Amino acid sequence: MGGFALVPALLLSGAGTIETAAQERPMAFTGARILPISAPPIEDGTLVVQGGRIVAVGPRGEVTVPAGAEIREVAGMWIMPGLVDTHSHLGRGDGGDRSHPIQPDADILHSVDVRDPGFRKALAGGLTTLNVMPGSGHLISGRTVYLKLRGGNTVHDLLFCDDPIREICGGLKIANGTNSIGAAPFPGTRGRSAAMLREELVKARDYRERMASADPARRPARDLRMETLVEVLEGRRIVHAHTHRHDDILTMLRLQEEFGYPVVLHHLADGHLVADEIGAAGVLGASIVAPDAPGGKEEALNASFEAGAALERAGVRVAFHTDDGITDSRLFRRLGGMYVRWGMSREGALEALTLAGARMMGLEDRIGSLEAGKDADFILLDGDPLSVYTHVQETWVEGRKVFDRSYPEDRLFAVGGVGAARGAEYWGDLFHGVVTLDQWRRR
Amino acid sequence: MRGGARGAAPAGERPAATMLHRLLAPAAPLAAATLLAVAVWPGSARAQLAVRGAMVHTVSGAPIPDGVVLVGADGRIQAVGPAASVTIPPGWRVMEAAVVTPGLVDARTVVGVSGILGGTIGQEQLESSSALQPQLRAIDAYNPREPLVEWVRDRGTTTLHTGHGPGALISGQTMVVKSHGRTVAEALVHEPTTYAATLGADAVRTAGGWPGTRARGVAMLRAFLVRAQEAAARDGAGPGTDLALEEGKRILRGEVPLMITAHRAPDILAALRLREEFGFRLILDGVAEASEVLDEIRAAGVPVIVHPPMARHQGALENASFETPLRLAQAGILFAIPSGYEPYFPKTRVLLMEAAMAAGYGLPFDRTLRAVTLDAARILGVDDRVGSLEPGKDGDLVLFNGDPFEYVTHVCGVIVQGVPVSERCR
Numbered sequence: 001m002g003g004f005a006l007v008p009a010l011l012l013s014g015a016g017t018i019e020t021a022a023q024e025r026p027m028a029f030t031g032a033r034i035l036p037i038s039a040p041p042i043e044d045g046t047l048v049v050q051g052g053r054i055v056a057v058g059p060r061g062e063v064t065v066p067a068g069a070e071i072r073e074v075a076g077m078w079i080m081p082g083l084v085d086t087h088s089h090l091g092r093g094d095g096g097d098r099s100h101p102i103q104p105d106a107d108i109l110h111s112v113d114v115r116d117p118g119f120r121k122a123l124a125g126g127l128t129t130l131n132v133m134p135g136s137g138h139l140i141s142g143r144t145v146y147l148k149l150r151g152g153n154t155v156h157d158l159l160f161c162d163d164p165i166r167e168i169c170g171g172l173k174i175a176n177g178t179n180s181i182g183a184a185p186f187p188g189t190r191g192r193s194a195a196m197l198r199e200e201l202v203k204a205r206d207y208r209e210r211m212a213s214a215d216p217a218r219r220p221a222r223d224l225r226m227e228t229l230v231e232v233l234e235g236r237r238i239v240h241a242h243t244h245r246h247d248d249i250l251t252m253l254r255l256q257e258e259f260g261y262p263v264v265l266h267h268l269a270d271g272h273l274v275a276d277e278i279g280a281a282g283v284l285g286a287s288i289v290a291p292d293a294p295g296g297k298e299e300a301l302n303a304s305f306e307a308g309a310a311l312e313r314a315g316v317r318v319a320f321h322t323d324d325g326i327t328d329s330r331l332f333r334r335l336g337g338m339y340v341r342w343g344m345s346r347e348g349a350l351e352a353l354t355l356a357g358a359r360m361m362g363l364e365d366r367i368g369s370l371e372a373g374k375d376a377d378f379i380l381l382d383g384d385p386l387s388v389y390t391h392v393q394e395t396w397v398e399g400r401k402v403f404d405r406s407y408p409e410d411r412l413f414a415v416g417g418v419g420a421a422r423g424a425e426y427w428g429d430l431f432h433g434v435v436t437l438d439q440w441r442r443r
Numbered sequence: 444m445r446g447g448a449r450g451a452a453p454a455g456e457r458p459a460a461t462m463l464h465r466l467l468a469p470a471a472p473l474a475a476a477t478l479l480a481v482a483v484w485p486g487s488a489r490a491q492l493a494v495r496g497a498m499v500h501t502v503s504g505a506p507i508p509d510g511v512v513l514v515g516a517d518g519r520i521q522a523v524g525p526a527a528s529v530t531i532p533p534g535w536r537v538m539e540a541a542v543v544t545p546g547l548v549d550a551r552t553v554v555g556v557s558g559i560l561g562g563t564i565g566q567e568q569l570e571s572s573s574a575l576q577p578q579l580r581a582i583d584a585y586n587p588r589e590p591l592v593e594w595v596r597d598r599g600t601t602t603l604h605t606g607h608g609p610g611a612l613i614s615g616q617t618m619v620v621k622s623h624g625r626t627v628a629e630a631l632v633h634e635p636t637t638y639a640a641t642l643g644a645d646a647v648r649t650a651g652g653w654p655g656t657r658a659r660g661v662a663m664l665r666a667f668l669v670r671a672q673e674a675a676a677r678d679g680a681g682p683g684t685d686l687a688l689e690e691g692k693r694i695l696r697g698e699v700p701l702m703i704t705a706h707r708a709p710d711i712l713a714a715l716r717l718r719e720e721f722g723f724r725l726i727l728d729g730v731a732e733a734s735e736v737l738d739e740i741r742a743a744g745v746p747v748i749v750h751p752p753m754a755r756h757q758g759a760l761e762n763a764s765f766e767t768p769l770r771l772a773q774a775g776i777l778f779a780i781p782s783g784y785e786p787y788f789p790k791t792r793v794l795l796m797e798a799a800m801a802a803g804y805g806l807p808f809d810r811t812l813r814a815v816t817l818d819a820a821r822i823l824g825v826d827d828r829v830g831s832l833e834p835g836k837d838g839d840l841v842l843f844n845g846d847p848f849e850y851v852t853h854v855c856g857v858i859v860q861g862v863p864v865s866e867r868c869r
Contacts, residue, residue, distance in 0.1 A: 291788050291789030291790070292789045292791075292792055292793040292796050293559075293591060293594050293595070293789040293790050293791045293792070293793060294559065294594075294789070294790065295558075295559035295560060295561060295590075295591065295789075295790030296559075296560075296561040296786070296787040296788045296789075296790045297560065297561055297562060297787075298560060300788065301559065301560075303788075325755060325757060326788055328753070328755065328756065330765075331753060331800075334850060336850075337849075337850025337851055338850055340850070340851050341850055341851045341852070341853065386850060386851065387849060387850065388799050388800065388802065388803035388848055388849055388850050389802070389803055389849075415764055415765050415766050415804065416756050416762070416763050416764035416765055416766070416767075417734060417762060417764040417766070418732060418734070418735060418762045419762070420756065420761075420762065420764075421756070421761035421762060
């Protein structure tokens with residue numbers, strides 16, 4: 001158990017230090033078909049990573065492999081960026097309680113359980129970044145958290161930010177339609193839902209103005225709910241809006257127009273019915289998922305894979321999401337194939353699994369494509385990512401291999417079976433201060 | 444038509460269940476309608492139809508390159524063979540496709556009984572008033588105009604084994620229908636096909652009259668079958684007045700199998716013990732932990748309807764595997780892949796997509812196709828009508844523009860008994 005001694009050091013070192021443990025020796029993957037997403041596919045490409053970041057990517061003949069690099073010949077494999085899930089419920093966390101429909105001060109960060117085996121399954125599916133959200137049973141159910149699945153002992157180890165107390169580390173989840181309607185104090189109708197949201201945002205605008213007053217006597221007492229909404233109004237925190245029915249979508253667009261905050265529309269069962277309106281609005285994008293069959297509730301009767309092509313045609317940036325546990329993270333890549341089946345472009349579908357999602361979380365400078373300087377998050381696949389017969393063979397996060405299908409323990413999470421639901425010992429063992437999975441296997 | 448689902452009784456107790464038995468049995472009110480459904484189908488434009496495929500998968504035989512299937516005006520297959528040897532009669536309509544397969548047979552669904560809306564609207568698959576209600580007929584709960592029936596039909600499912608769902612010790616009966624037809628009588632192929640039973644935590648409730656533990660559930664099921672044994676002895680050959688016990692007698696006589704949904708390994712073993720004790724015909728359903736008890740299942744010779752591979756690996760299915768179909772195949776167990784049951788999102792799974800996932804996780808193409816056609820039909824006892832492309836069988840076909848299991852392939856035609864019910868690529 002050689003890795004044991006490393007545990008305290010890493011626990012104390014806190015967020016952001018995992019990178020320092022990432023490999024210092026450069027690694028080059030050569031011979032693969034590389035899908036950078038931000039550039040056309042590269043046949044016989046080379047990807048060089050070092051220190052947790054991408055150093056170079058390009059055709060084999062055009063990329064200089066640094067001296068001393070560990071070279072892996074991966075001919076026949078495909079390499080693409082780690083997949084980005086803009087809407088996940090992994091981590092067994094929650095946001096607001098049933099006391100009030102508007103709880104922007106509740107942060108799911110405080111309840112994420114990094115030992116949820118779902119995270120290991122997500123890695124098996126090639127996912128490396130998640131927006132973990134509270135549910136849709138509130139108008140505002142709370143703050144979301146952006147997680148990098150680099151492995152760790154605490155949620156702090158997975159954050160994109162360095163300081164979860166003082167920084168913005170995620171978005172804000174809002175919702176309309178039937179899910180957030182209920183008995184008082186929850187809204188009873190759609191009209192009331194919109195009015196309550198508007199009222200809260202108007203209050204936040206006023207709070208922000210008074211807080212900025214030069215006269216300390218005019219400044220209000222601190223209000224944690226208002227503080228989060230001020231971040232939204234100032235464009236520093238992205239709103240993730242659950243909305244399904246065509247009229248609910250338009251309500252979300254009106255709210256965005258009135259208050260001008262950055263917003264991503266999520267789910268959009270009727271998205272294809274109002275695609276042009278979404279395209280004309282100033283939204284960051286549409287994050288969608290569709291079921292194999294519609295229904296389950298009235299507002300999801302039109303849910304279908306046709307929304308992807310319709311939104312793409314309307315010029316809307318499209319990302320996909322799992323909504324895990326609604327769909328399994330291991331099936332995320334399948335959405336790309338299904339949306340192409342229903343008319344979306346192949347390029348659009350691949351971007352919707354990666355870079356588009358990164359943009360919807362404001363993380364496009366770090367993740368979502370294979371470009372020099374970005375995080376070394378990538379996956380190796382044994383074929384076309386949009387084929388049912390293809391499997392993720394390896395998942396790398398910040399230059400470390402965190403999933404390898406050839407290891408029985410990892411394969412269990414990829415495929416399922418007895419033990420795949422017991423996460424704690426595996427996630428914990430795997431990342432307790434161990435620099436790479438390979439080293440853990442060799443201890 | 445044969446008299447019902449295969450199931451497997453313990454050795455030496457396999458009953459002779461024939462259509463004749465069913466017609467003579469008192470509780471077969473729709474048997475006549477069943478037979479008529481083939482001949483009379485109002486509103487259906489049934490042409491003489493030739494389907495030509497660059498590859499025709501008959502399932503019962505080797506795939507035929509450049510094959511032709513002729514479907515006569517009676518809705519049955521007249522001929523299957525290479526285009527070079529099967530002449531398309533003049534005047535027949537010709538449909539062409541890259542790949543042609545038999546219509547898909549969904550071995551276990553609740554579509555048409557469970558409606559598209561969810562919640563409490565149109566959800567007829569589970570009655571909560573009692574844990575044991577084998578007298579609930581599927582024919583009384585089925586809505587042939589349910590949008591989900593059309594939805595799955597347009598994606599290749601031509602035959603549905605539908606009815607009461609999992610979630611009670613015995614929730615009711617199931618039946619086999621075609622995914623086309625205005626009324627249940629028009630759609631019906633066979634009923635009752637099984638009694639839907641559930642063992643394990645999914646059949647446990649805190650309500651009165653329900654088992655509070657899994658062991659209590661098994662005890663209640665045993666007590667019911669014992670009462671049915673006593674009723675049979677008391678009533679002799681004549682019928683009694685307790686409808687539930689009448690159905691219990693049919694279970695004991697082996698006329699209709701119990702389809703027991705059991706996911707955990709202990710629940711699977713409990714089902715096998717019940718079968719050994721009472722000698723009924725058993726079909727295992729679900730079996731998320733089948734890999735743990737493959738030897739026991741194989742030794743019992745019991746057919747299996749496996750969980751849909753994409754069913755959520757949660758709750759009783761937390762140990763489910765995308766490879767369960769592959770493991771069953773490797774163990775030599777007769778099994779079918781179904782669409783199963785979903786309460787919310789998706790409102791139903793789509794059989795073709797579940798088969799595709801099994802294929803994606805290593806189940807060979809031919810075995811995958813068989814698990815959603817001929818093997819499903821065999822387990823349900825309707826393989827004399829559906830499940831393969833053979834002369835005399837129903838003209839149920841699916842037309843694809845590529846590998847049926849690939850994500851980006853489309854279903855471009857669905858034919859039920861010679862009627863093209865869908866011609867849009869999906």
